[in-house]
Amino acid sequence: MKHVFALLLAMSVTACQAQEKPQTDIKTEPEDSAVPTPQNPVNISVPQDGRISLTAETLLPEDSACVLPLRISNGTDKAVSVSMFGFAVTGPGDADTGNMFPQDIPSGQYRTARIIQIGQSCDAFDTITIKDIMCRENNDPETSCDVTFEDSDEIRFVNPN
DSSP: OHHHHHHHHHHHHHHHHHTOOOOOOOOOSOSOTTSOOSSSOOOOOOOOSSOEEEEEOOOEEETTEEEEEEEEEEOSSSOEEEEEEEEEEESSSOOEEEEEEEEEEOTTOEEEEEEEEETSOGGGOOEEEOSEEEEEETTOTTOOOOOEEEOOSSOEEEOOO
């Protein structure tokens, strides 16, 4: 009887071990929902002060590049779209030009656009000169809106208009 009990116990342990599930619940999405992605933009409230602002944020040094984050905040009661065309990034390094394609921002929220300067360090830039900025309410080409510019300690905006 002892042998039968030992055999049943061994079979039970073996059966339980064989039924263990392999670990397949590996998450491919970032756990922090505040990490912006095109599919999951950050939705953080912005004060409803009636302003649309373009703010230079702290520069992000990367290996062989510099990322210039620009936060577009919509403090109005309408959705807006903000674009910037033909801007120039200048400073003690090599100048560069670019475009910021439309950033759709719901009322009371913000989005962050990123300018990536490849091959230069962040101390190579200190100014963004804006040639043409376009702001539209509710993506209506017949409307326009004003954008205010907020410099950082590292980057200042120059708007020749």
